[in-house]
Structure formats: structure tokens, C-alpha cells
Amino acid sequence: xxxxxxxxxxxxxxxxxxxxxxxxxxxxxxxxxxxxxxxxxxxxxxxxxxxxxxxxxxxxxxxxxxxxxxxxxxxxxxxxxxxxxxxxxxxxxxxxxxxxxxxxxxxxxxxxxxxxxxxxxxxxxxxxxxxxxxxxxxxxxxxxxxxxxxxxxxxxxxxxxxxxxxxxxxxxxxxxxxxxxxxxxxxxxxxxxxxxxxxxxxxxxxxxxxxxxxxxxxxxxxxxxxxxxxxxxxxxxxxxxxxxxxxxxxxxxxxxxxxxxxxxxxxxxxxxxxxxxxxxxxxxxxxxxxxxxxxxxxxxxxxxxxxxxxxxxxxxxxxxxxxxxxxxxxxxxxxxxxxxxxxxxxxxxxxxxxxxxxxxxxxxxxxxxxxxxxxxxxxxxxxxxxxxxxxxxxxxxxxxxxxxxxxxxxxxxxxxxxxxxxxxxxxxxxxxxxxxxxxxxxxxxxxxxxxxxxxxxxxxxxxxxxxxxxxxxxxxxxxxxxxxxxxxxxxxxxxxxxxxxxxxxxxxxxxxxxxxxxxxxxxxxxxxxxxxxxxxxxxxxxxxxxxxxxx
Amino acid sequence: xxxxxxxxxxxxxxxxxxxxxxxxxxxxxxxxxxxxxxxxxxxxxxxxxxxxxxxxxxxxxxxxxxxxxxxxxxxxxxxxxxxxxxxxxxxxxxxxxxxxxxxxxxxxxxxxxxxxxxxxxxxxxxxxxxxxxxxxxxxxxxxxxxxxxxxxxxxxxxxxxxxxxxxxxxxxxxxxxxxxxxxxxxxxxxxxxxxxxxxxxxxxxxxxxxxxxxxxxxxxxxxxxxxxxxxxxxxxxxxxxxxxxxxxxxxxxxxxxxxxxxxxxxxxxxxxxxxxxxxxxxxxxxxxxxxxxxxxxxxxxxxxxxxxxxxxxxxxxx
Numbered sequence: 001x002x003x004x005x006x007x008x009x010x011x012x013x014x015x016x017x018x019x020x021x022x023x024x025x026x027x028x029x030x031x032x033x034x035x036x037x038x039x040x041x042x043x044x045x046x047x048x049x050x051x052x053x054x055x056x057x058x059x060x061x062x063x064x065x066x067x068x069x070x071x072x073x074x075x076x077x078x079x080x081x082x083x084x085x086x087x088x089x090x091x092x093x094x095x096x097x098x099x100x101x102x103x104x105x106x107x108x109x110x111x112x113x114x115x116x117x118x119x120x121x122x123x124x125x126x127x128x129x130x131x132x133x134x135x136x137x138x139x140x141x142x143x144x145x146x147x148x149x150x151x152x153x154x155x156x157x158x159x160x161x162x163x164x165x166x167x168x169x170x171x172x173x174x175x176x177x178x179x180x181x182x183x184x185x186x187x188x189x190x191x192x193x194x195x196x197x198x199x200x201x202x203x204x205x206x207x208x209x210x211x212x213x214x215x216x217x218x219x220x221x222x223x224x225x226x227x228x229x230x231x232x233x234x235x236x237x238x239x240x241x242x243x244x245x246x247x248x249x250x251x252x253x254x255x256x257x258x259x260x261x262x263x264x265x266x267x268x269x270x271x272x273x274x275x276x277x278x279x280x281x282x283x284x285x286x287x288x289x290x291x292x293x294x295x296x297x298x299x300x301x302x303x304x305x306x307x308x309x310x311x312x313x314x315x316x317x318x319x320x321x322x323x324x325x326x327x328x329x330x331x332x333x334x335x336x337x338x339x340x341x342x343x344x345x346x347x348x349x350x351x352x353x354x355x356x357x358x359x360x361x362x363x364x365x366x367x368x369x370x371x372x373x374x375x376x377x378x379x380x381x382x383x384x385x386x387x388x389x390x391x392x393x394x395x396x397x398x399x400x401x402x403x404x405x406x407x408x409x410x411x412x413x414x415x416x417x418x419x420x421x422x423x424x425x426x427x428x429x430x431x432x433x434x435x436x437x438x439x440x441x442x443x444x445x446x447x448x449x450x451x452x453x454x455x456x457x458x459x460x461x462x463x464x465x466x467x468x469x470x471x472x473x474x475x476x477x478x479x480x481x482x483x484x485x486x487x488x489x490x491x492x493x494x495x496x497x498x499x500x501x502x503x504x505x506x507x508x509x510x511x512x513x514x515x516x517x518x519x520x521x522x523x524x525x526x527x528x529x530x531x532x533x534x535x536x537x538x539x540x541x542x543x544x545x546x547x548x549x550x551x
Numbered sequence: 552x553x554x555x556x557x558x559x560x561x562x563x564x565x566x567x568x569x570x571x572x573x574x575x576x577x578x579x580x581x582x583x584x585x586x587x588x589x590x591x592x593x594x595x596x597x598x599x600x601x602x603x604x605x606x607x608x609x610x611x612x613x614x615x616x617x618x619x620x621x622x623x624x625x626x627x628x629x630x631x632x633x634x635x636x637x638x639x640x641x642x643x644x645x646x647x648x649x650x651x652x653x654x655x656x657x658x659x660x661x662x663x664x665x666x667x668x669x670x671x672x673x674x675x676x677x678x679x680x681x682x683x684x685x686x687x688x689x690x691x692x693x694x695x696x697x698x699x700x701x702x703x704x705x706x707x708x709x710x711x712x713x714x715x716x717x718x719x720x721x722x723x724x725x726x727x728x729x730x731x732x733x734x735x736x737x738x739x740x741x742x743x744x745x746x747x748x749x750x751x752x753x754x755x756x757x758x759x760x761x762x763x764x765x766x767x768x769x770x771x772x773x774x775x776x777x778x779x780x781x782x783x784x785x786x787x788x789x790x791x792x793x794x795x796x797x798x799x800x801x802x803x804x805x806x807x808x809x810x811x812x813x814x815x816x817x818x819x820x821x822x823x824x825x826x827x828x829x830x831x832x833x834x835x836x837x838x839x840x841x842x843x844x845x846x847x848x849x850x851x852x853x854x855x856x857x858x859x860x861x862x863x864x865x866x867x868x869x
Contacts, residue, residue: 072595073824074639146606150598206640223649224812225722250721251816252808254705259720262713428823429585432593448596460598 054242059250067210070188070203077540084190090451090538094349110175110492123193131168153182178455241548268525280334293535295345295519297449305474314372316512320358322365340516350501383418391420392441398425438470449539458485572838587825634828643832654813658798665740673748695742721810751783792848796841
């Protein structure tokens with residue numbers, strides 16, 4: 001008996017040692033984590049108690065990334081946008097606003113751009129912002145030209161030149177009107193201080209430290225947990241009202257809402273950062289202020305004109321009349337997105353061309369289908385033509401919480417006019433594959449938005465390979481339309497440019513190549529003590545500079 | 552020596568398993584129709600121009616032939632180098648090194664909690680069969696196996712964190728961060744384990760040795776804990792061994808909700824990004840953990856009942 005008892009004892013002690021061994025390695029690690037977080041909260045705590053120091057805490061789904069101004073993921077757009085500055089900023093309605101360039105001249109032939117840089121701008125390490133540094137940044141960007149080839153101006157740059165300490169000149173290969181607008185994008189055309197460059201000068205291999213001219217300085221950083229930005233007191237422009245901005249990584253949308261309710265964070269901001277139901281609940285609770293931005297981009301459906309029923313213009317037009325967009329935005333997005341009548345919202349440059357919206361009218365839709373030869377047989381609910389039923393496929397992103405319910409609603413809308421819709425929900429990459437092959441009748445898509453559109457929109461339309469050019473091949477005037485799209489980017493004459501855009505938007509609208517659904521917006525939810533929220537016109541910029549806390 | 556032989560054999564068996572897992576994951580990934588270069592650009596919200604795609608492909612070494620890529624990966628693996636993440640450009644070992652401890656702490660604490668709660672629950676419901684406690688345990692088990700993890704998690708957060716502020720909501724800084732996620736994860740395990748244990752105990756009570764023990768005047772509780780439990784706990788240990796791997800691999804939802812930057816959410820994102828080196832490294836580690844979990848369970852089984860190792864020895868014709 002004793003022998004057996006002893007053995008049981010040994011077995012259980014072994015189990016416990018294994019378990020404890022597993023724990024101890026972790027707990028030591030946890031302790032070190034805890035120690036560093038204590039430091040962070042030690043420094044944060046006086047900020048809250050001392051009335052003069054204002055700290056704003058926000059959440060973001062992901063880590064801010066390495067803050068490299070010239071690279072893409074895992075750098076987060078918002079962080080690069082708030083941290084680094086462009087030569088030119090994108091303002092309300094696409095108006096170009098001086099930023100690090102005080103002014104600029106464009107030569108007669110539209111190929112040479114001379115930037116007069118702002119004087120007395122210093123980087124956070126105390127060095128001067130000069131034409132030399134601008135050139136250094138351009139050199140590393142152009143060394144990785146292929147990576148940035150999506151941005152028209154990069155592939156157009158032939159030569160960069162330091163004229164004097166505060167003048168910088170860029171020569172393009174050919175005329176390209178959106179060049180100035182593209183200097184406002186977040187990446188890669190923003191400026192890192194010389195000391196931040198790696199030894200080989202190529203920022204594609206990483207940066208030494210994030211040295212900026214901007215209003216914020218990264219002061220503490222714990223990857224995947226938290227980043228603390230402190231106001232740059234030597235900032236050349238209007239300094240932020242708050243002293244400290246803490247960005248907490250909260251991956252789960254519902255947890256973000258709970259963190260706001262608990263008071264762990266002071267602001268929820270961005271596109272699709274919380275579910276639209278949660279947004280409405282917070283708005284109706286009366287405890288928080290909520291705001292919705294102007295249109296930033298468009299959500300639309302690409303209609304494939306090359307094959308199937310939508311090769312016929314009348315069927316495309318019927319689609320325009322049959323989908324109840326207002327019900328879609330009200331029902332699915334609780335009115336957070338705005339119903340869209342045109343593919344590019346009228347608040348975008350050159351896009352306010354007075355197109356007549358298609359009204360929601362089932363009778364019109366039905367008669368258009370009749371004209372197209374799709375008749376409703378006696379006793380059936382799906383139309384037929386030559387014995388073939390009217391069936392189409394709608395592809396959407398399976399995990400998208402807006403596209404999915406919208407797709408279902410469109411399915412039932414189209415059922416009412418006798419069209420049977422097959423829904424296909426795909427993971428993002430697989431959906432891209434289908435899009436590139438133009439292998440669907442209808443496909444959910446969204447534009448790049450401000451500051452990229454409308455010029456980036458037209459280049460995605462005329463360049464083969466993304467599936468949009470391919471889906472437009474059924475148009476009788478496809479070649480002419482795509483030629484106009486190429487021409488508009490090269491026109492330097494403002495009136496001619498507007499004329500071309502008007503023609504392009506009119507053709508796309510009349511030919512019903514897109515079914516515009518809604519305009520995407522950013523949302524903000526914050527307690528009443530947060531004031532001064534103003535949405536930037538630029539999709540990837542943030543409103544932190546103007547925010548204030550009044551407790 | 553019998554047991555150590557058995558252990559050595561099991562350790563050697565992991566080598567072909569790991570090699571097989573790495574080859575299969577390596578080839579399956581390259582059979583998928585999605586180009587990681589394009590995936591990277593899409594994640595970056597950049598239009599995938601031909602120039603950019605081919606620049607990235609050569610940067611990532613994806614333009615090289617399949618076997619050359621596999622040879623490099625295998626060669627690096629021998630030096631414990633899992634390659635560099637396509638996405639973050641950091642070594643995969645570093646990425647996993649930062650995340651594995653969080654997931655490990657979560658998995659092991661959930662497992663301990665589950666076993667620790669299941670034993671008294673199982674004992675109580677076996678002793679009080681078809682009486683009040685048994686019914687309560689049955690309802691608990693029913694809830695545990697049917698309630699979705701995210702539901703349990705949000706309920707716990709809402710009451711214990713937001714309302715009563717007993718535990719932090721996000722992060723993995725201190726042990727207090729692990730309490731709610733561990734409860735969430737162990738909830739469904741407790742349901743399974745306590746029912747397994749109850750069934751085992753009730754079956755054990757019919758064994759002749761229990762009758763003899765009773766004849767010797769031992770009390771039922773003592774018989775249960777000192778004799779029957781040793782046998783009845785074996786299925787629970789097997790299940791726990793299998794669950795260890797599952798907890799490492801499948802705590803995605805809980806990690807996301809509680810903002811713990813562990814392996815689960817990282818892996819899921821890497822799949823969407825088609826980050827081959829991370830996926831390969833992750834699969835290899837998971838294969839190892841599954842094998843290891845089962846191995847530990849088997850070792851404990853053998854110790855609880857050395858006959859199982861002996862039987863294996865006999866079959867080998869020792």
C-alpha cells in the first residue's frame with residue numbers, strides 16, 4: 001500500500017513539475033512585460049492627474065508599424081499620415097494646400113515642377129529641412145521605382161534637382177496633370193530626416209529612427225500593444241492642442257466599443273473600425289458624441305459588359321432602376337454610408353458634372369427587361385429568353401460585414417424583377433483573382449478615394465490587368481472611352497480636362513458600367529470632453545492635430 | 552528501462568512527422584492560386600502593377616524553382632532559421648518568439664484550470680449520481696459545450712471588466728489579463744472532462760476491486776479518490792493531451808477579443824497575407840506541439856498504468 005501511495009505521489013509531483021516548468025518560463029516573461037508596462041503607466045499617470053497635460057488615448061486594430069515613410073505594410077497608413085508631412089496637402093474638395101512647399105511653379109510645357117520649400121522647418125533631431133534632404137528622400141523612392149509604379153507621378157519622374165537650399169525641381173518625362181495631387185499621398189512621398197536613413201541610404205531595407213518635420217514625435221513604443229506620441233514643441237505649423245496621443249492596439253471591434261465604454265480609450269476613429277450596429281448603439285446611448293465624414297470613396301458593383309445578360313445595355317439599365325440603394329444604406333449601414341448616384345462622389349475634383357440619377361423604379365426596370373427580350377413566362381418567377389433563365393452571379397468578399405448583407409438585399413431586389421442572383425462570397429485574395437479575370441457578372445468593389453481619385457480611378461479603368469478594363473470590353477465605345485481616360489491624365493489645359501472628365505463620367509453613367517451603391521465614410525465616437533473633431537478631406541489622414549480635451 | 556525505451560521511440564517518431572508536415576505545408580502553399588506578391592500589395596492597398604509584382608517576387612525569392620526554394624527552407628531550418636516574414640520583413644523566429652509565450656501561458660493555464668475544476672465536478676456528480684449536484688453539473692456541461700466562445704468572452708468582459716472593473720480588458724501584461732481568457736477557454740473543456748470523468752468513475756465503481764475495498768470497510772469517497780480515480784482520469788488525460796495542441800492552435804477568437812498578441816490571430820492574418828514563411832514555421836511548431844501533447848499524455852498514462860508500456864514492449868518481441 002505504502003509503495004503504491006509513494007508511486008502515485010511521485011507521478012503527481014512529476015505532472016506538477018512539468019506544469020510548473022511550463023508556467024515559470026512564461027511568468028518570468030510576463031513579469032518583464034509587466035515591468036515595462038508599469039513604467040509606461042507611471043509616466044502616463046501624472047499626465048492624467050496634472051491638469052495642464054492633456055492625453056488622448058485612441059485604439060487601432062493593428063500595430064502602427066515601423067514608421068517608415070517610404071514603405072507599405074506593415075506600416076499603417078494612419079500612422080505614416082499623422083507622422084510625416086508632404087510637400088502639398090490635399091484640402092477640402094481636392095484643393096491643394098501648401099505644406100512643406102510654400103509654393104510651386106509648373107513650367108509652360110507641364111513637365112517641370114519647381115517647389116519653393118518652407119524655410120525654418122526643422123526635423124525632430126534639430127536638423128534643417130532643405131532641398132538636399134528632399135532629394136535624398138526622392139533618390140531612395142526612385143531607387144525602388146517598381147514598387148511604387150502604381151503611383152503615376154513616380155514612373156513619370158525623369159530627373160530631380162537641388163536648385164538652392166530651399167528650391168527643389170522635378171522634371172517629368174511627359175505631361176501628367178495629377179502630379180501635384182499625387183504629392184499629397186501618404187506613401188511614399190513624405191520626408192524622413194537624413195539621420196533616419198540606413199547606412200546604405202535605401203529605406204526599403206528599414207530606417208534607423210523615425211525623424212520627421214511633423215507635429216508628433218514617437219516617444220514610447222511597445223510593439224503590438226501601444227505607441228505614445230508626444231507633441232513636437234518645435235513644430236513649424238499650428239501645434240496640436242493635446243500633449244500626448246496614445247495609440248492602443250485593440251484588434252477586436254467589439255472590444256474597442258467596450259474599451260470606450262469603460263473609459264480606457266477616448267476616441268474611436270476610422271473606416272469600418274466598429275460594426276455599424278455598435279456605432280448606432282453608441283450614438284443612441286446619449287453618452288457619446290458621434291460624427292460621420294463626407295464621402296471618402298465609393299462602394300460600387302462592377303457590371304461585366306462582356307458576357308452574359310449584362311452585355312445588353314437594357315439589362316444593365318434595368319439593374320440601375322431595380323436596386324433600392326436608400327434601403328441598402330439605411331438597412332445595412334444604418335445611414336452611416338450615403339446612397340451613391342454616381343461612381344465618383346460630386347465632392348471630388350472634376351466629378352460634379354450634373355449626371356441625372358437613375359431612380360428606383362421597378363416598373364421601368366421590368367419594361368427594360370421586356371425590351372431586352374427577357375420575358376416572364378406564365379406561372380414562373382424568373383425571366384427567360386430562348387428557354388434560358390435569367391441567372392447571374394454576384395461576387396462579394398465573404399468576411400465583409402457590409403458587402404454580405406448588401407449582397408443578400410440586392411438578391412431579393414432583383415428577384416422582384418425576375419432575375420435570379422447567385423451569391424458567391426470569397427476571401428479577399430480569391431475575390432481579386434476573380435476580378436482580374438473579369439469572371440463574374442457583378443462584383444463588389446470600392447474606389448481608392450481621396451486624394452487618389454478621380455485620376456487613379458481612370459487609370460484602373462484603362463489599364464488592363466485589374467479586371468475593370470476587361471469588364472468594359474462589351475461597350476461599343478470602349479476604345480474611345482479608354483483613349484479619353486489616357487488623354488485626360490496628360491492634358492494641362494484645365495477646361496479641356498474638365499471636358500474630358502465630363503465625357504468619361506457621362507459615358508460610364510449612361511452605359512451603366514458601374515452600379516454605384518454608397519459613399520464610404522469615416523466615423524468618430526468620443527466622450528463629450530473631447531472637442532474640436534474635424535474630418536480631413538484626405539482618406540488616410542487623421543484629425544488628431546485639432547482635437548482638444550476639456551474635462 | 553522499459554519506459555525510457557518507450558520515450559526514446561516516441562521522440563524519434565517526431566522527426567518524420569515534422570519533416571512530413573513541413574513538406575506538405577510547403578507544397579500545398581505553393582499550389583494555391585494566389586500570388587503572395589499580389590497579396591502583399593492588396594494588403595498595402597496598392598494597385599498590383601506588373602512591375603511591383605515582379606519586383607516583390609524576386610525580392611521574396613518566389614521566382615526561383617520549387618525545389619530550390621524548398622532546399623533553402625530546409626537548409627535554414629537545420630539552423631533553426633524559419634526565414635523572414637514576407638509581410639513584416641522580420642525573422643519568423645523573432646515573430647513567433649514574441650507570441651508563443653502568450654499563447655503557451657494561455658493554453659497551459661486554461662488546461663490546468665479545466666482539469667482542476669473538472670476533478671471535483673466529476674467526483675461530485677459521480678458520488679451524487681442523479682441527484683441535485685449531478686443535475687447542476689449536467690446543465691453546466693450542456694452550457695459549456697454549447698455556448699460559443701465569443702459569447703462567453705463578451706459576457707465575462709461586460710460584467711467582470713466593464714461593469715465591476717475586476718480584470719483588465721485588453722493586453723497580456725500581467726497574470727490578471729489571463730484570468731478571463733482562461734475561463735473562456737476552459738469552459739467547454741470543463742464540460743467535456745467532467746462528463747468523461749463521471750462516466751469513468753461510475754464504470755469503475757462496478758469493478759470487483761471496489762466491492763473488495765468496500766468489504767474491507769473503506770468509505771466510497773476514499774475508494775473513489777484512491778483507487779477508481781486513477782483509472783477514470785486516463786481518458787481525461789488523453790483528451791487534455793489532444794486539447795493542448797488545439798488550445799495552441801485554436802485560441803484565435805479569444806486572443807483577438809482580449810487583445811492578446813498570441814499565435815492565433817497572427818497565424819490567421821498571415822494566411823490572409825499569404826505570408827509563406829510564417830505559415831510554414833507555424834505549421835511546424837503546431838505539428839511539434841500536437842506530437843508533444845500526445846507524448847506527454849502517453850507518458851503520464853504509462854506511469855499511471857505501466858502495463859500499457861509493457862504491452863508495447865511485448866508486441867515488439869523484446
